[in-house]
Amino acid sequence: KIKKIAGLGYGKINYGSIIAYLRELNLLPAIFFLKSRRDCDDALFSCPPSKAKPEIKGKLKQELNRFLQHYPHLKDHKHLSILINSRVASHHAGHLPYWKLLVEHMMNKGLLEAIFSTSTVAAGVNFPARTVVLVQSDRFNGHEFVDLTATEFHQMTGRAGRRGKDNIGFVLIFPGAHQDPYLIYRLWKSPPEPIISQIYINFSMVLNLLLSHEPDDIKELLERSFARYQERLLYGKISNWLWKSFKRHLRFLKQTGFVDKENRLTADGIWASKLRIDHPLLIAEAIRKGAMNRLSPEELAGAIAPFVWDRTQDLSFGAIDEIPDIKRFKRIFRKILKSIKQIRELKRKRGFGNPSLLFPVGVAIYLWAKGLDWDVVLRIVPMDEGDMASLVMRTVDHLRQITNLKDTHPELASSAKEAIALIMREPFYVGDV
Incomplete structure (x- = not known):
């Protein structure tokens, strides 16, 4: 067994210094693939202000002002000043969709020197970069850290080189505690894994x-x-x-x-x-047992939300003193759990999976539908903005499926339609621009 020794003795990485060296060698812009959302955000604070030419700074501010006219809520984003002054940004699922859209826009315009991202961007967004920097040879799969596959490695390194600008791209393998050079060498020589259905x-x-x-x-x-x-x-x-x-x-x-x-x-x-969703039987059982009868649109949105939560982390309440009266919603949640108890137990006995139905998830969407501010909801039920946005989006998708029941459950379908309108609002949804 080969002993992993890469990275032993290495301290905290100074990403600002790496960017400075890449700038000297004309190897920017760069994509840094890091192991976690937190690492991506923390990396920003090691990047000093950029010494960009006045025309670059002017163009950046011009593009930024134009973008913020359509998405004014981003003016208060905690990373906006870093994007402006250091010309770097983090991009991962924990951010609001419109923040990620801004980062993608600025990168495609050539106005950023670097972005820090998790490996998920490798198979998704097309960032134009001259250099890709890998600081680890593993990734988080939602449950644990696992070694990169050849396909994932080639997806990451394949981001190096801008079409129409660079004859070749560059990949920097940075040594560190989470880097296995032997694995990297094998992946470099290996073809992508075959497609699996x-x-x-x-x-x-x-x-x-x-x-x-x-x-x-x-x-x-x-x-x-x-x-x-x-x-x-x-x-x-x-x-x-x-x-x-x-x-x-x-x-x-x-x-x-x-x-x-x-x-x-x-x-x-x-x-x-007609419920083309993840757990149609559980929601159908709650409906036919009457647990969702006569719910207000706000209550229905909150009742559906726990069925769509697919994150591994547990959630708890944060700012308890800011929670309004939710006693009625708590009774609704308990009634739904009671109505589906038998079918959940039967699913378990037959070897089918059941989702963890978390009360705080329902409260978050219920309070959002009730009109509470985005920041207040996130203080009451702490989670990343991107996770909250994903929760809203998936709740909307499920509510849309319930609107398909207008022939058999007209009152429920009507309530679902109203619920969608209540939760599709800024900063999650801005509308046509």
């Missing part, structure tokens, strides 16, 4: 397939899937896990009254099929 069977898929197909037809469809093709290459015709998974989900839908003995959707199954 990501299809999996879930209840929403099964409900929608049964709307228009018989089980035998569905079996044939699955047999022609890319996942089945890969499975045959690896294991021959023995397994066929997709079909087995489909039948397992089908048995559960029969047991819970969404599908009848003839494999046809029941009345509940038909309207539940």
Whole structure:
């Protein structure tokens, strides 16, 4: 076993010094891939003011003022002064979508010298950079730190070199406590991993397939899937896990009254099929048990939010003294939990996963729908702005699915439509500009 020794004895990285050296060598702009959101934000404070030419500073302020006219809430962003003075920015999922849009705009205009990002940007946003800097050979997958794969490594290093400006790009492998040079060397020589099918069977898929197909037809469809093709290459015709998974989900839908003995959707199954969301059975069960009857739009938004939270971190209350009266919402939350207790337990017994339904998540969206300021909500339920924005966005997506129930649950659908309007507001949503 090769002992990892890279990075032993290294202290805190001075990113400002690295940028200064890259500037001397004409190797800017640069993308720094760091291991966490906090590292990206902390890196900004090691960057001194930029010695840019007056025309560059003037153009930066001009572009910034034009952007802020459309998104005035960003004027108070905690990193704005650093972006202006040091011409660097952090870009990760913890930031508001419009802040990330600003960073992308400035980088594409060539007005920033560096951005600090987590590895997620490697497969997403197209930043024009001359140099990519890697300070670690692992990444956080949402649960733990794992080694980079060859595909991830090539996605990161492939960002080096601006189309139409650079003949070649540069990659700087910076030594440190989280850097394994032996792994980097292997990844450099390795081709990207083969494409693996990501299809999996879930209840929403099964409900929608049964709307228009018989089980035998569905079996044939699955047999022609890319996942089945890969499975045959690896294991021959023995397994066929997709079909087995489909039948397992089908048995559960029969047991819970969404599908009848003839494999046809029941009345509940038909309207539940319109809920194309992560956990349709839990929300459908709460609806058919009456736990969501006569909820106000604000209460409905808060009631749906816990079903969409997919972050690994737990949430708790922060500024308790700022929490308004939420006793009624607490009773609603408990009623929903009671209504789905039986089906959640049955899912657990049958080996299906259940989401962790967190009360603070519901409170955050409920208070946001009630009209509390963004900053106040984040003090009451502390989380990154980007996580709150993602929570709002996914809650909106789920509420839109509930509006599809206007034929069977008109009052609920109407309340969902009103709830969307309440939570789609600045700074999460600015509207047409």
